[in-house]
Amino acid sequence: MSNYNWCHNPDCHKIATQSRVRGSGDKKVLRTVKIRSGSHWRQDSIFDFFCNQNCLMQFLKKFRQEVANIRPVKQPSETPIKVKKTKQQSYRYQYSNGQSNRVPYTSTRTTIESAE
Numbered sequence: 001m002s003n004y005n006w007c008h009n010p011d012c013h014k015i016a017t018q019s020r021v022r023g024s025g026d027k028k029v030l031r032t033v034k035i036r037s038g039s040h041w042r043q044d045s046i047f048d049f050f051c052n053q054n055c056l057m058q059f060l061k062k063f064r065q066e067v068a069n070i071r072p073v074k075q076p077s078e079t080p081i082k083v084k085k086t087k088q089q090s091y092r093y094q095y096s097n098g099q100s101n102r103v104p105y106t107s108t109r110t111t112i113e114s115a116e
């Protein structure tokens with residue numbers, strides 16, 4: 001089993017960076033970036049297959065229809081929730097004539113909780 005992938009952006013080798021230059025003399029090329037696995041921040045991430053965010057986004061733009069076809073979504077999904085509103089005493093500061101006054105007011109906090 002190989003311990004590396006080539007970047008899956010089909011245009012990775014067209015991006016002009018020093019890191020992609022291979023060959024010598026008049027035989028230089030820009031080459032697709034090799035991604036070594038084992039670098040721990042890449043493990044189990046999409047960046048096992050793409051050398052950076054730019055290449056990932058170029059791939060998604062080019063193959064967006066194929067990506068969407070992997071798992072078509074024909075209708076929305078719903079998650080049951082409970083919306084809770086709680087009132088709490090809070091303070092704001094009012095400044096006038098170089099003086100600050102603590103003014104009480106009631107704030108409302110809205111939280112969304114799972115209904116399950």
Ligand SMILES: [Zn+2]
Pocket residue numbers: 007008009012033050051052055
């Ligand atoms: Zn790439």
